[in-house]
Amino acid sequence: MSYPTQPTASHYIDGAYVDDAAGASLPVIYPATGAEIAQLHQATPALVDRALDAAHRAQPAWAAMSGTERGRILRRAADIMRARNHDLSVLETYDTGKPLSETLVADATSAADALEYFGGIAASIAGEHIQLPEGDFVYTRREALGVCVGIGAWNYPTQIAAWKAAPALACGNTMVFKPSEMTPLCALKLAEILTEAGAPAGVFNVVQGAGTVGAQLVGDARVAKISLTGSVPTGARVYAAAAAGLKHATMELGGKSPLVIFDDADLESAVSGAINANFYSTGQVCSNGTRVFVQEGIKEAFLSRLAERLQGAVIGDPMQMETTIGPMVSERQLEIVLGYIEKGQTEGARLVAGGNRLNRDGFYIEPAIFADVTDDMTIAREEIFGPVMSVLDFETEEEALTRANATDFGLAAGVFTRDITRAHRMVAGIEAGSCYINTYNLTPVEAPFGGSKMSGVGRENGHAAIAHWSEVKSVYVAMTPCEAPF
Numbered sequence: 001m002s003y004p005t006q007p008t009a010s011h012y013i014d015g016a017y018v019d020d021a022a023g024a025s026l027p028v029i030y031p032a033t034g035a036e037i038a039q040l041h042q043a044t045p046a047l048v049d050r051a052l053d054a055a056h057r058a059q060p061a062w063a064a065m066s067g068t069e070r071g072r073i074l075r076r077a078a079d080i081m082r083a084r085n086h087d088l089s090v091l092e093t094y095d096t097g098k099p100l101s102e103t104l105v106a107d108a109t110s111a112a113d114a115l116e117y118f119g120g121i122a123a124s125i126a127g128e129h130i131q132l133p134e135g136d137f138v139y140t141r142r143e144a145l146g147v148c149v150g151i152g153a154w155n156y157p158t159q160i161a162a163w164k165a166a167p168a169l170a171c172g173n174t175m176v177f178k179p180s181e182m183t184p185l186c187a188l189k190l191a192e193i194l195t196e197a198g199a200p201a202g203v204f205n206v207v208q209g210a211g212t213v214g215a216q217l218v219g220d221a222r223v224a225k226i227s228l229t230g231s232v233p234t235g236a237r238v239y240a241a242a243a244a245g246l247k248h249a250t251m252e253l254g255g256k257s258p259l260v261i262f263d264d265a266d267l268e269s270a271v272s273g274a275i276n277a278n279f280y281s282t283g284q285v286c287s288n289g290t291r292v293f294v295q296e297g298i299k300e301a302f303l304s305r306l307a308e309r310l311q312g313a314v315i316g317d318p319m320q321m322e323t324t325i326g327p328m329v330s331e332r333q334l335e336i337v338l339g340y341i342e343k344g345q346t347e348g349a350r351l352v353a354g355g356n357r358l359n360r361d362g363f364y365i366e367p368a369i370f371a372d373v374t375d376d377m378t379i380a381r382e383e384i385f386g387p388v389m390s391v392l393d394f395e396t397e398e399e400a401l402t403r404a405n406a407t408d409f410g411l412a413a414g415v416f417t418r419d420i421t422r423a424h425r426m427v428a429g430i431e432a433g434s435c436y437i438n439t440y441n442l443t444p445v446e447a448p449f450g451g452s453k454m455s456g457v458g459r460e461n462g463h464a465a466i467a468h469w470s471e472v473k474s475v476y477v478a479m480t481p482c483e484a485p486f
């Protein structure tokens with residue numbers, strides 16, 4: 001079988017596809033079959049250098065363009081992405097294994113949203129005027145940082161690339177982006193589309209490779225900022241490397257987020273929330289609410305309705321529109337998840353549904369639900385990054401809040417209740433960057449997104465992102481002659 005997935009070349013540098021056969025080979029595996037669907041090369045150090053050089057050369061002229069012009073290019077790229085949504089979604093499905101029913105609505109479309117949103121505000125990025133005594137004043141300039149590096153995880157390759165590129169470029173920065181070595185295909189399309197939309201050569205570059213390529217990018221003196229989406233251990237390493245060069249850093253890391261369901265909640269809505277918080281993208285979502293705290297009064301009703309609703313899940317070929325659960329991204333990730341499921345059982349949690357590998361090609365697993373989970377169990381403490389829901393019982397609001405916060409992570413949290421004061425009290429007390437009331441896992445580009453505690457530093461999306469992709473210069477202007485003591 002042949003696949004329409006072999007890119008023109010492995011990398012995209014200075015406005016064109018580039019390859020270098022000297023780089024180690026990078027096979028691309030389709031998670032639904034395990035078949036190799038493309039062959040790329042990792043970037044050699046010389047190629048990484050070339051990409052950084054291109055970004056460095058392109059940056060002053062890009063920053064000197066008006067925000068209106070930069071914004072127009074980004075918005076044009078958004079239109080191209082929307083027009084090609086189908087093909088880009090198919091490619092995202094090949095890259096990740098996520099069902100087409102998801103990728104058609106969540107990936108190129110959310111990338112287009114980011115390009116459109118930041119394209120729209122590029123022209124209004126501005127400083128301020130501060131009046132001082134005697135006519136003196138200060139004005140501030142909001143300036144680009146320079147060359148920025150984006151490093152992506154494998155669960156949302158198109159979205160992650162665009163969530164970083166769109167605000168970075170809007171602010172006048174240029175970028176070298178390294179996708180996860182597991183999903184190298186989609187960011188190349190973003191680069192191609194940005195060129196087509198009018199971005200000058202070198203403004204957005206893509207280099208492939210594993211962590212070593214990422215480390216070279218992070219350590220380079222030409223780089224002003226790093227934005228990483230990845231796990232906490234990688235984040236800690238990359239943040240430390242950025243600190244060594246006093247570089248700006250945004251870290252979008254992992255989580256073990258709580259979803260608290262009170263007994264007055266709309267049960268059907270809460271079950272939907274728990275499904276979205278655990279099984280979307282086969283559970284490979286950083287903000288997933290994997291610790292589902294259910295108030296004792298509705299525990300059995302919740303579990304039985306959840307089990308019924310799970311019967312409606314369609315696991316299978318991700319290219320079929322009726323499929324709602326695709327494979328895991330890789331054999332390795334599948335094995336990690338199976339290991340956690342085994343651990344959950346050994347430590348005494350009750351597996352009420354799923355958890356088995358499917359007997360077919362590809363990396364398929366049934367979504368798993370554990371009940372009677374306690375806070376000390378491994379499955380309640382560690383990020384699994386797969387379709388494994390842990391249901392924990394609780395009695396009081398105070399207890400739920402304390403236990404929800406008893407984690408080093410702080411990415412997201414959700415509350416389901418009909419009591420509006422309790423809902424707001426809970427989210428005010430929860431230590432997390434993104435909170436949801438009576439819904440879960442919506443990430444519109446208009447809303448700032450990012451983690452507290454070990455889940456990250458900085459924010460993506462919304463106006464908040466501008467502060468993380470630019471810096472302020474203060475200019476003091478004197479209106480009277482300068483005086484000195486002697």
Ligand code: NDP
Pocket residue numbers: 151152153154155156178179180181182209210211212213214215216218228229230231232233234235237238251252253254255285286287383385411450451456
């Ligand atoms: P990893 O942390 O393994 O990798 C993230 C990226 O960093 C990859 O491109 C990786 O390269 C690269 N990398 C690894 N080591 C280094 C290094 N020393 N220097 C520079 N770059 C390096 O994460 P995964 O790809 O496994 O993604 C899953 C994780 O991402 C989960 O923890 C998830 O929660 C988190 N995530 C967070 C999101 C958020 O917005 N908060 C969103 C999505 C995912 P390579 O893998 O190619 O070797």
